[in-house]
Amino acid sequence: MEKNDAGRLFSKGFNCAQSVLAAKSDTTGLSASDSLKIASGFGAGMAMMQQTCGAVTGAYMVIGAKYGRVNPDDEAARDKTYSLIEAFNRRFLEMHGSLSCRELLGVDLKTEEGAEEAEQGAYFEKKCARYVEDAEKILDELL
Numbered sequence: 001m002e003k004n005d006a007g008r009l010f011s012k013g014f015n016c017a018q019s020v021l022a023a024k025s026d027t028t029g030l031s032a033s034d035s036l037k038i039a040s041g042f043g044a045g046m047a048m049m050q051q052t053c054g055a056v057t058g059a060y061m062v063i064g065a066k067y068g069r070v071n072p073d074d075e076a077a078r079d080k081t082y083s084l085i086e087a088f089n090r091r092f093l094e095m096h097g098s099l100s101c102r103e104l105l106g107v108d109l110k111t112e113e114g115a116e117e118a119e120q121g122a123y124f125e126k127k128c129a130r131y132v133e134d135a136e137k138i139l140d141e142l143l
Contacts (some may be wrong), residue, residue, distance in 0.1 A: 006136040010129055015043025020030055020058030020135050027143060030066035045101025053101045055128070055135035059088050062139055084142055091138045098129065104131060
């Protein structure tokens with residue numbers, strides 16, 4: 001996949017986490033299709049719970065796939081993974097002020113009013129697309 005593909009994947013209808021993880025398949029060694037499957041439950045803040053933003057959890061998966069430990073005694077791999085995730089969090093927070101889907105969107109998607117406001121305001125196209133693109137940019141800087 002080309003650099004900065006996360007935004008393109010998101011515009012095709014994939015969720016934030018899917019878009020970030022699949023766009024980095026060249027980095028993770030996972031196929032794009034496996035990445036899309038793995039991350040499919042993380043959209044809208046983990047299955048529409050609006051917890052941690054899907055672009056953020058997608059980035060965590062990229063970092064874990066690249067540097068995560070496979071041996072429980074590999075403390076260096078664990079420490080590197082945690083350190084990169086902390087660096088990602090700092091940068092994302094500097095840019096957007098939150099890691100929470102609900103806070104980033106500013107509406108509760110579980111309510112009729114919130115879902116309608118997000119739809120009418122094109123929040124996904126305007127807000128979420130930016131979070132996806134920024135998550136990919138941060139990963140490019142860190143990795």
